[in-house]
Amino acid sequence: MVKGEYYSKTKNYGWVCGDYGTIQYTVDGGRNWITSTHVPTDVYINCIYFSPDNLNGWAAGNNGIILRSKDGGKSWENIYHEATWNNIESISFSSDNKYGIILTNQNEIFQTYNGGVNWRGYSYNVENKLLRVKFINDKYGFILASASLLVTYDQGKKWTDLIVDELSDQINDLDKSVFSAFDVTDNKCFVGTDSGTIFTIGLGKNANLISHTKTPMLKCRINNISMVDAKTGWLAADTTLLCKTEDGGRNWKVAFSLKNKFLTIKKMHFFDSRNGCFFVVDYGRRLSTTDGGITFYGDTLSRDDSHRFIKFRNQTFIFTSNSFRSEKNNSPPILQIPYTSPSMRFAYCNDEDHIWLTGDSGKIYYSSGQRKFKGSQIGHSKITGLCFDKTNKTGWLITYEGKLYNTLDGGAKWTNHDFDKKDSLNAIVANESLTKCFIVGNHGMLWISTSPNGPWMSKHPLSDGENFNFSNIIFDKDFNNGFIIVQPQKKHGQLVKTGSFLLKTTNGGESWHAIKKFDRINEFTNLIFGKDRLWLLTTDGNILESLDNGENWFQISPRLTYYSLFDLLEQNGEVKVIGNNGYFKTLKKDNRVFDIIKFELVSQNNHQIPKLQLNKGKLDSVNLVVSIVAINGSQKLTRSF
Incomplete structure (x- = not known):
């Protein structure tokens, strides 16, 4: 948030x-x-x-x-x-x-x-809550409080309360609401309240009240005011509305409204009369406009986001819930859909001319050349995965509702394969000839097809599979070594089993065995085959690695983030990790310590000092410095290993 x-x-x-x-x-x-x-x-x-x-x-x-x-x-x-x-x-x-x-x-x-x-x-006065400080230049600044507007002309050496000293009678007679937001531009100050009203105050030798306006957000707390000049500006409150003024704050009208009544616009700013952005809470969405608020586009920042890397030759792309773009900073999106459209959750490609993006409500975007996308529709299902053969014509598609579809024309038309299951289908993977296809779903179900057109045979790799959901399935390029990510199933909100684990095959899916050797309870999101190791990502920002083809796993320390991690890419000596909430991290692979380090806090002279412990292997030419601030904050201790 x-x-x-x-x-x-x-x-x-x-x-x-x-x-x-x-x-x-x-x-x-x-x-x-x-x-x-x-x-x-x-x-x-x-x-x-x-x-x-x-x-x-x-x-x-x-x-x-x-x-x-x-x-x-x-x-x-x-x-x-x-x-x-x-x-x-x-x-x-x-x-x-x-x-x-x-x-x-x-x-x-x-x-x-x-x-x-x-x-x-x-x-300061404890009954008058301080809210925000803003300086117009190095000496001239304001502090907004719940019942005051403080001003300084000498870089904070002296502060004067404009409301108490000059405007208290005028303002209190009109409105006794609490102040909540403000902006200053061109000798005017715009102050919003927690009841949806706005005061426009003239600034000069003597402050004067220019107007007091009731906005369309009456009885709502105004949390943002963004003025681009003396006449034009926007405001947001704890509602679905975005309001605009074109006459210096005397009148405000609704310029934009979110369609979901459960969402609220929390933060907002306009750079000029056309370019602006705002953030929506309770749904984690970030929206931007380039036409003054007529239309908005954006990326979703919620935990349900699917952020993935897509690599073509020497170029890498990032796929998010609402966009498909180059991994390079500041590159414009190749495809960006309006926030009102269903979110995209899955991407698939065989080459840079054939790309499929799918998501909620059965929407499919597909490209057959020059990255120009067309759209198709499959009911209103939530699509969870798809795959194609090397000709980019024949493909399979699965849905969260347990349906399986087949296409023979590259995705323009899809046919229901009479595969309706009551349980969710969560992931699909196949080789380039579609002679090895695997689907995993809830309640420990695995389906296998050895022909581009089916049929599909069911398997039960776990004897107690009813208690688990298979959330993802991953194979190497040869389709010999593969893994299934197994998640505990919830019944009535309670976990039947605790902690994710893996199923592994070394013979192309003919047999599977469980790997449960994990030091802590994790919830896995993805497994990646690297150049010389395997990577495993979690929902709480941790990365695990294996150097023995997945039999033993060790956590990379420290934790990168508290956000879910979804994908990892090894490229040019770097390890790039991407996750939800826009999280993106690049690690220098040649500077990382891949033999995992654990720290055990021990007590020494009333200070906590980390004790270095190696899980395995040895450290070569490593200079590790740990800095710790003592409990009383008075001493900084440094230890080198």
Whole structure:
């Protein structure tokens, strides 16, 4: 979930942040977002700010954490300070990065004049909650509180309350609502309330109330106001609506409405009159527009997303729920569908001219050349997989509802194969001649076909398969070695068995045996055959690897993220991992320690020191440095191995 955001005034740059160390940035007005690296995954980041050069940035969050970036948000470092251990809710810095200010959830204001080395702070009126700080230039800035609007003209040395000192009588007579959001532009300040009203305040030698407007979001908390000039702007509240003004805030009208009434627009920004983006909570969707809000496109960020790598020769593509694009940063989507269309969940290809993308509600997008996609429809089923032979004509398709379809013309027309099952079909895999085809489903079911046109024979690799679901099946290129990912089945919300495990075959699926040697309870999402090892991904951001063809598995430490990981790609000495919520990580393979390291915390002189333990093998030419901050925060201990 996006908690904080900041957008450049001069370019289409933007940054957002959230839980589990999530920081993403855009350089094209919100159409594409890139995930930052070197961000701790165990922190909650609430706010973010960047200087006008779009290179120097600051982010802050729970427990007083402050991070700094010097490369536009690509990477971040932790800044140690003694200002506060409370949660930081808003942050801002001057263009030279010397003056800075933070607001905390305990109504504290801290300021620094030497780049964060020293901080001075004080507590504000506890009944008047501090919400957000924003500076127009290095000296002129505002703080919005629930019942105040503070202004400074001298870089925070003195703050004046415009509401109490100049406008209290006018505002209180009109509206006693609590302030919730604001924006400042061209000598005007627009302040939204928790009841859906907006005050437009003129700024100058003396502040004056220009207008008080009831918006279409009455009785809803306004959480975002984005003005692109003195007349044009947008606002969002805890509703499905996005409103727009074209007369400086005197009148607001509905410009856009989400069709799902259970969703709410939480964060929103417009770079100019045409380019904008916003984020939807409870469904994890990020939308952008290039025509002033007439149409929106976006990517889904929910846990159900399927992010995959697709590799053609020397070029790699990324498939997400709503787009198909090059893996290179800032590349425009080859295919992007409107947010109102069903999400895509599965991609298949034999070469770069023949691509099939499928998803919810039976929708199929297919390309037979030049990456121009056509569409076809199979009822309203949720498609979970498909495969084709090397001619790209004959193929099979399975659905979550237990149906199997066959095509002979490359996917333009599909025929029901009279294979209706009551249980879900979860994955399908086949060789290029379709003479070895496998389907897995719930209740431990496996179906096998040795002909391009069937028939299909059922198998029960597990004696107690009724208690398990087969979620995925993967084979090597020769279709001799293969694995089935086995998940525990839930009944009435309770697990019948605990923990995922694997079924393995070394003879092309004729026989299978179980591999259950895992140190912890995992839920697996995907298994990948690498060049010299096997990789296994989990729903909680862990990677496991095997060097003995899957008989023994060891967890790569530390955990990369708390998001689900879906795919992994070895390429040019790097390991690239992709997951949900836009997570994307590149690891330098030649710098990684593939013999797994575990840390055991031991006590020494009242400090916790990690003890190095090897699962197997040995470490060659490894310099490992571990830094730990003592419990009282007064001492930093470093140990080298």
